[in-house]
Each structure stands twice: as structure tokens, then as C-alpha cells.
Amino acid sequence: MLNNFKIDNETKSGQCKKGILNYFVANGNSTIQELAKEVNLSVPTVTKALGELLNVGYINEYGKQETGEGRHPTLYGLNPDSGYFVGVEIKEGFVNLGMINFRGDLVDIENDKPCRIDNTMESIEELCELVKQFIDKSGVNKDKVLNVLFSIAGRVNAKSGYSHTIYNFTEQPLTTLFSEKLNYPTSIENDTRAYAFGEYMVGNVNGERDVLFVNASWGLGLGIIINGELYTGRSGFAGEIGHMHLYNNEILCHCGKKGCLETEASGRALYRIVKERIKAGESSSLTQTKGNDFTLEDIIDAVNAEDPLCIDVVERIGYAIGETVANLINVFNPELVVIGGILARTGIFLQQAVNASVRKYTLNLVNKDTRLCLSKLNERGGIIGACLLARKIVLG
Incomplete structure (x- = not known):
């Protein structure tokens, strides 16, 4: 039987309870008086809702809040063991794979689990088996797993439950298929948006509400947060900046078109260009340590070891990303851009090139109010964001 979060969002009482839970998510423990003020409800209404949330x-x-004098009010907060995501x-x-508790603490994480990723039912079954093993290994009460969110690259419509890039071989929504295989409520989301949400919740965001997140991985994606909410677009496909047509090259993008930004500014481009330049006779420490059998991760390590060729390519890519970021700043006028x-x-090496390009191509009056920084979460941001987004979906 699929687990359910048992609060009716259609009633005023249910809305009040979810408002209280979301306040705790954003602000931590609080007193009844503070809650009543922040959620704009009377103390009796909040007291009643808190009592019901305590009961379930x-x-x-x-404990009690420390105050200078008088009665010490009781502090309330999320029960970490009441649910898992x-x-x-x-x-x-x-x-x-990652798991958080109801309070948002990271319970477990497993990285780099090999899995065949292709557009077949066998791939889905293998993936779901890994998820089951992960949940079993965690030792948590399975009845308390409230949502499993799959973060998928490409065009994902989270509302309809369809992925249009992979696992799109059936007319059945992918979320329905995952739920049937796992026996848990499931959701899907674009990987960059999940990453952006993780950065917004626990990363480099310091109160900013309008944030752009540039995911510079094998591809290039954009997460858009406007007034604290993820922007998805009409069909859930917003943020595909990697497929903006910016070049007159003949390089075929994985989307099937030529001239996409990704062909010159992405991890895929970095790997290709370094390979091409080494083949053309340029020297790099990579050939001494890895021969011709190196990975994108090896190139990143070579950059940080100050390999001149790899640094040059990263700086060129950073400059190209910076041009696009400059255009985005001119359009959105965000408070923060995270790479x-x-x-x-x-x-x-990347940040300086991006910054130089942004300074050159943005309007000064727009640029001055935008902070630009690198991700604080690094590559863990995607999985942390997926867990946190699973909780947000449940809490509404």
C-alpha cells in the first residue's frame, strides 16, 4: 500500500497545518506566539493545529525558550523521524541516491552506483531495484518513506509525470510506473531544477529570492527561481540554455541540432576540445599520466594541477558561459547567479573567466545588484536538492 501524507490541503485546517510545517522547514523551532504572528493566524487556531500535529x-x-523574565514559552519543531524522503x-x-528525514537532515547517501541507463523497461527495473536496496539498507520504517523523487536530465514535465528524454517508451506516466515498481509515492523533476532547489535551500543563497543556477556538467542547463519558487514553464521545459543556437559550427549536439551553446560550452565540449588539441600535437600532463584514455574528471583534476592546456580550454569555456550569463542577467535582473x-x-579558473565576460557584456545598472558565485554544495547539490524537493512536493 502506498504511503500517504495525511493532511487534507483542501480544508482551512489542513492549510494551516501545512503552513506551520513549512514555517518549521524554513525557520526551525518556534513558539506558538511566533508561529501565530508569522503565519498570520490567531493563537488559539495555531494551538489547536499544533496539538493535532503533535498527536499524529x-x-x-x-523544551522551553530561554527568556529574560516571566514564563518560558514552549518550543515546537519538526519530528525528524516522522517521515523520510x-x-x-x-x-x-x-x-x-540520498535520503533525508522530515527535518531535512541527511540520513544516508550513496554515490556512483553503476546502473544501465537506457530507454528500456529492463533499465527501469534495475534502477528501481537499486532504490529498494538503498531503502532497505537505511533501516528506516518503510511506511514512513513519503516520497521518492527521480532527478532526470533533459525535458521533464513534473506535473504530468512524463519524461520526454528517457524512459518515454510507454504512454503511462513515468511516475505511475515508478510507483508501481517501488510501492512508494514517486515524483520526477529535471536534474538542474533539483540542483537549483538544493542550492536555494542549503547552499549559497543568503536571503535572495530571485536566483539563477547554471548547471555546467556534461550538458548546460539553467534553474530559475523567481520570488522563491522554481519556474518550470508551460510544459516543464524551461531552462534549456544549452540548446540556444549561438554558433555556426557543424558540431552535432546530442539534441540532434547544430550550433547549440553546449557544443562549445559544457563538460562534453571540454572533453572534445582537449582531445582534439592533444591529437593536434599540443602537450598536456594528461598524456603522461593517462595516455589517451582519460576522462572528464581527469581533465578537471589536470586543471586544478595547473595544466596549461586544460586551463586554457576551461577559461575559453568559462568566457562563453559568461556571455550567456550576462544575457540572462540583462533579461532577469536576478539577485544571485550560482554556477x-x-x-x-x-x-x-572558471569563475574568473565567467566574471570577466559578465563584466564585459552586462548593463552596468543591471549587473551591480547581482552577486555571482560558485556552488557551495559542489556535486552533492543534485542529490541533496532531489531529497529536499521530494519533501517540498509532499508538504505542498
Whole structure:
């Protein structure tokens, strides 16, 4: 039997309870008086809702608040053991899995689990078996697993439950298929949006509400947060900046078109260009340590070891990404732009090139109010974001 979060969002009482739970998510423990003020409800209404949430186990009492004088009010907060949320980040040939409790603490994480990722039922079955094993290994009460969210690259419509890039061989929504295989409520989301949400919740965001997140991994994606909410677009496909047509090259993008930004500014482009330049006779420490059999991760390591060729290519890619970021800043006028993904592991080499390009191409009056930084979560951001987004979906 599929687990359910038993709060009716259609009633005023249910809306009040979810408002209280979401307040705890954002702010931590609180008193009844503070809650009543923040959620704009009367103290009796909040007291009644808190009592019902205590009875079903979603919140706990956490002692008395220290005050200078008078009565010490009781602190309330989320019960971490009342529910669990699983994130599954689908990559090329492997998956990352994570689990958080109701309070948002990371319970378990497993990275780089090999998994065949192709457009077949066998691949889905293998993936679901890994998820089951992960949940079993965690030792948590399975009845308390409230949602499993799959983070998938490409065009994903989270509302309809369909992925249009992979696992799209059946007319049945992918979320329905996953739920049947796992016997848990499931959700799907685009990988960059999940990453962006993780960064927004626990990363480099310091109160900003309008945030752009650039995911510079094998591909290039954009997560858009407007007034604290993920923007998905009409069909859930917003943020496909990697497929903006910007070049007159003859390089075929994996989307099937030529001239996409990704062909010159992405992890895939970095790997191809380094390979081409070494083949053309340029020297690199990579050939001494790895021969011709190196990976994208090896190139990142070579950049950080100050390999001149690899640094040059990363800086060129950073400059190209910076041009696009400049255009985005001119359009969105955001408070914050975060660069994440595997290319962000090159640190200052990428950031300086992006910054230089942004300074050159943005309007000064727009640029001055935008902070630009690298991801604080690094590559863990995707799986952490998937877990946190699973909780957000349940809490509404």
C-alpha cells in the first residue's frame, strides 16, 4: 500500500497545518506566539493545529525558550523521524541516491552506483531495484518513506509525470510506473531544477529570492527561481540554455541540432576540445599520466594541477558561459547567479573567466545588484536538492 501524507490541503485546517510545517522547514523551532504572528493566524487556531500535529507525530516539543523574565514559552519543531524522503539522481551510467528525514537532515547517501541507463523497461527495473536496496539498507520504517523523487536530465514535465528524454517508451506516466515498481509515492523533476532547489535551500543563497543556477556538467542547463519558487514553464521545459543556437559550427549536439551553446560550452565540449588539441600535437600532463584514455574528471583534476592546456580550454569555456550569463542577467535582473556542476570544480579558473565576460557584456545598472558565485554544495547539490524537493512536493 502506498504511503500517504495525511493532511487534507483542501480544508482551512489542513492549510494551516501545512503552513506551520513549512514555517518549521524554513525557520526551525518556534513558539506558538511566533508561529501565530508569522503565519498570520490567531493563537488559539495555531494551538489547536499544533496539538493535532503533535498527536499524529509530525512535530515535537523541544523544551522551553530561554527568556529574560516571566514564563518560558514552549518550543515546537519538526519530528525528524516522522517521515523520510529519497532522492535518486540519474546520471550517465550510474546513479546517486540520498535520503533525508522530515527535518531535512541527511540520513544516508550513496554515490556512483553503476546502473544501465537506457530507454528500456529492463533499465527501469534495475534502477528501481537499486532504490529498494538503498531503502532497505537505511533501516528506516518503510511506511514512513513519503516520497521518492527521480532527478532526470533533459525535458521533464513534473506535473504530468512524463519524461520526454528517457524512459518515454510507454504512454503511462513515468511516475505511475515508478510507483508501481517501488510501492512508494514517486515524483520526477529535471536534474538542474533539483540542483537549483538544493542550492536555494542549503547552499549559497543568503536571503535572495530571485536566483539563477547554471548547471555546467556534461550538458548546460539553467534553474530559475523567481520570488522563491522554481519556474518550470508551460510544459516543464524551461531552462534549456544549452540548446540556444549561438554558433555556426557543424558540431552535432546530442539534441540532434547544430550550433547549440553546449557544443562549445559544457563538460562534453571540454572533453572534445582537449582531445582534439592533444591529437593536434599540443602537450598536456594528461598524456603522461593517462595516455589517451582519460576522462572528464581527469581533465578537471589536470586543471586544478595547473595544466596549461586544460586551463586554457576551461577559461575559453568559462568566457562563453559568461556571455550567456550576462544575457540572462540583462533579461532577469536576478539577485544571485550560482554556477554549479562538474565544471565548477575548476574553481577560480572558471569563475574568473565567467566574471570577466559578465563584466564585459552586462548593463552596468543591471549587473551591480547581482552577486555571482560558485556552488557551495559542489556535486552533492543534485542529490541533496532531489531529497529536499521530494519533501517540498509532499508538504505542498
